[in-house]
Amino acid sequence: MKVEMFSDEIMNIAENFSDNLDKIAPLSGSPKQVEWANKIRAKVTRNLIMYYAFNSKKGMYFIEMDEEVIKKAERFILSKNKASFWIEHREKDYLQFKRLIESTLYFEEPKEKSVIDEAKAEVTVYPNDQKTKVVAEIVFDEENNEIKVKSEKDQIVINTVKSLHYDWSGKVWYYETVPYKKDVADRIAEVGNKLLLAGVPIIIWNETIRQKAIDGKYEKECFRWVIKDKDMISIVWEFRSDELYRKAKRLPHAKWENGGMDVPARYYAEIRDFAKINEFKITPAAAELLSRAEDDEKTHIKTTIKKADVKKEENTELKDILNSSREILEDLKDD
Numbered sequence: 001m002k003v004e005m006f007s008d009e010i011m012n013i014a015e016n017f018s019d020n021l022d023k024i025a026p027l028s029g030s031p032k033q034v035e036w037a038n039k040i041r042a043k044v045t046r047n048l049i050m051y052y053a054f055n056s057k058k059g060m061y062f063i064e065m066d067e068e069v070i071k072k073a074e075r076f077i078l079s080k081n082k083a084s085f086w087i088e089h090r091e092k093d094y095l096q097f098k099r100l101i102e103s104t105l106y107f108e109e110p111k112e113k114s115v116i117d118e119a120k121a122e123v124t125v126y127p128n129d130q131k132t133k134v135v136a137e138i139v140f141d142e143e144n145n146e147i148k149v150k151s152e153k154d155q156i157v158i159n160t161v162k163s164l165h166y167d168w169s170g171k172v173w174y175y176e177t178v179p180y181k182k183d184v185a186d187r188i189a190e191v192g193n194k195l196l197l198a199g200v201p202i203i204i205w206n207e208t209i210r211q212k213a214i215d216g217k218y219e220k221e222c223f224r225w226v227i228k229d230k231d232m233i234s235i236v237w238e239f240r241s242d243e244l245y246r247k248a249k250r251l252p253h254a255k256w257e258n259g260g261m262d263v264p265a266r267y268y269a270e271i272r273d274f275a276k277i278n279e280f281k282i283t284p285a286a287a288e289l290l291s292r293a294e295d296d297e298k299t300h301i302k303t304t305i306k307k308a309d310v311k312k313e314e315n316t317e318l319k320d321i322l323n324s325s326r327e328i329l330e331d332l333k334d335d
Contacts, residue, residue: 014049018042021077029083037083040090045077047094048101076101124203125192125214131199132156138188138195138204141174147187149173149195160198164191185209186218193218226275227260228285233271234260235280247278265293 022038029037080086092100124135134154140147150172151157157173166173175191177184185208192202192213204210212218223238235248236259248254248261251270255262263271268290275282282290 014046017049017074018045021045025078025081027081027083027086033083033087037086040086041077041080044086044092044094044097048077048097051094051098120203123205123207123210124201125196125210126201127196127199129199130201133201135201135203136195138192138202140184140188145177146174147177147184147191148175149191151200154200156198156200157195160194160200161191164194166191183219183221185212187221189213189218190221222279222281224278224280226271226280226282226286228283228289229258229260229262231265231289232262233265233286233289234258234262235271235274236260237280244278248274265289266297268293 019042021041022034027034027037027041089097089100120135120137132154134152134157136149136151136154136157138147138149149157149161149166161173161175164175166175168174175187177187185206188204188206188209189212192204192210193216195202196213202213204213224244225236227234227236234257235251237244245256245261248263249256251261251263251274252267253264265271271290272282274280
């Protein structure tokens with residue numbers, strides 16, 4: 001509710017308040033400084049009250065019954081209780097003081113927590129051995145298949161994520177996964193756990209994953225995978241390994257294509273054995289393709305093939321010669 005007032009009425013209010021400031025809130029300083037500062041403060045205060053009460057649209061003065069705006073100005077004025085402050089700012093007019101008041105109150109006034117701040121507070125985990133006030137938020141970017149760590153610049157955070165092979169985008173730290181990996185939750189829990197152990201508070205929005213990070217319960221990252229690549233099985237691994245290349249190349253009809261060893265799914269038994277021996281994980285899509293190849297093979301009708309019963313023709317002429325007398329024929333004898 002606002003009450004309309006005439007200019008002389010509001011002027012009286014402004015003057016009475018400003019003239020009594022020296023009694024309401026005495027300034028500290030030498031007698032001469034206090035006398036001078038009181039005059040400066042009274043003038044600024046009077047003009048500010050007039051400014052805040054004036055309604056330019058109606059050309060009339062109003063004063064709010066709750067005096068919310070004026071109280072803010074009063075609080076600022078009363079807080080500046082040193083004569084030196086007013087003397088130092090004596091060149092400022094009331095509009096400059098208005099801006100000073102508003103900027104000061106913006107930074108000094110306690111602000112209500114926003115919904116976002118309150119939501120973050122509910123899911124923030126602070127380690128007992130906290131070593132930084134920087135909070136790292138861990139999220140998963142489904143569109144780019146990336147785990148991202150968002151935080152203010154902090155060397156502990158940097159060292160921790162670098163040890164897990166995270167890259168810097170210019171804005172956030174990120175770790176690129178691939179669509180076939182189903183261990184995203186474990187990777188989020190892992191980086192969360194490493195940050196907590198390093199003394200960094202974290203935010204993980206998913207309650208289950210957040211608890212895994214706290215408990216340190218996550219599967220070790222697998223860098224060896226058997227995946228489905230169109231209608232083929234592809235054996236892939238991170239980090240160069242000549243040994244794995246040689247082993248994979250021994251699989252039937254194995255061929256190196258696009259960073260992986262492609263093998264026809266019909267060799268499902270050999271592929272499974274290879275995966276088991278060399279600690280490769282088989283993705284669900286690849287497992288389905290191998291199972292389908294195995295089922296197809298089972299549908300093949302097996303036919304018993306008989307060996308041909310062919311009688312061999314005996315070479316009787318040779319047999320007769322071998323069984324004949326070893327005596328030299330008369331025709332072959334020398335004369």
